[in-house]
């Protein structure tokens with residue numbers, strides 16, 4: 003697929019690199035596509051990656067990852083304008099307790115918004131493997147077809163996708179994950195993760 007990443011920092015850089023390594027065509031949309039930072043990122047991401055302006059990346063991508071700081075979200079979504087029914091993956095988090103999901107749903111013009119990756123530290127996305135298991139990536143959104151596409155993009159980089167439904171559920175998960183972060187990160191650092199263990203219901207046929 004053609005994927006645009008608006009943001010080339012911890013989240014955008016890591017996800018873009020990983021998708022490029024899987025054979026996707028990735029364009030990083032940047033304020034300064036010629037910067038040393040972008041040059042180094044492109045070197046690490048290989049020949050499937052390129053960089054351009056935010057507008058060029060948005061025109062290029064069938065899927066657009068929004069991976070900027072919360073303070074930049076409004077300005078960038080004004081700049082991108084009509085997103086032509088493309089899939090927009092929102093991994094942004096706000097630090098003021100307000101919902102970054104509702105903000106992007108309100109501001110993104112004509113986009114199929116899927117919320118994903120926001121519950122994971124970038125270090126976990128860079129390496130989601132814990133022995134034989136991998137970290138769970140929750141996703142939410144109202145468009146099932148868009149969620150199917152994002153589910154595949156999650157699986158391809160070795161994460162375990164779990165669709166939690168719509169915004170209301172995702173907000174509850176974010177709150178819960180924030181609480182757990184306060185308890186576990188002092189002990190395990192940023193590299194710990196959670197996995198939803200599931201199995202077929204026991205039918206009692208023994």
Ligand SMILES: NC(=O)c1ccc[n+]([C@@H]2O[C@H](COP(=O)([O-])OP(=O)(O)OC[C@H]3O[C@@H](n4cnc5c(N)ncnc54)[C@H](OP(=O)(O)O)[C@@H]3O)[C@@H](O)[C@H]2O)c1
Pocket residue numbers: 008009010011012013014031032033034039056069070071072074078093094095096119120121122123124125
């Ligand atoms: N870090 C994590 O582990 C983590 C986990 C879950 C969710 N998140 C969320 O993900 C989002 C990104 O976090 P991050 O850690 O990746 O931040 P980051 O490393 O600071 O990267 C932010 C990126 O936004 C870019 N940017 C800012 N304004 C821009 C503009 N006008 N046009 C194009 N690019 C612009 C920056 O480019 P410049 O280099 O030009 O400034 C930078 O590449 C945040 O909302 C955060 O809450 C982060």
